[in-house]
Amino acid sequence: MSVVEQYARAHIVSDADRIGEDAAVPVVLRYDSEEPRTVRVGLPDRREWTFSRTLLEQGLRVPTGTGEVRVWPCGRVQAVVEFHSAHGVSVVQFESKTLLRFLRRTYSATAQQPVTH
DSSP: OOEEEEEEEEEEEETTOOSOTTOEEEEEEEEETTSTTEEEEEOTTSOEEEEEHHHHHHHTTSOBOOTTEEEEEETTTEEEEEEEETTEEEEEEEEHHHHHHHHHHHHHHTTOOOOOO
């Protein structure tokens, strides 16, 4: 079993207005090879979201996703992950290179080659 855990800083915009747009906050990206098709994103409010690793990978190139999680590129160097729940919507903005580094580490953990972007 291989576990990849990567700490990142992200900008969170929440419809609850608890966190300001300019505040960079710690976010945890997790992957467990026992669940090879999924990744987890831990937000500062202690909420952890689980979704498809493929969704994250595709969302770095083109807008993708429906339902609770959506991912899309935001310019040349950023990507946005949008989380929907009964409590509202949180929009998390990452540097794309952070997410690419995380994805590469997940593929290394499962001895698969990452898709090059």
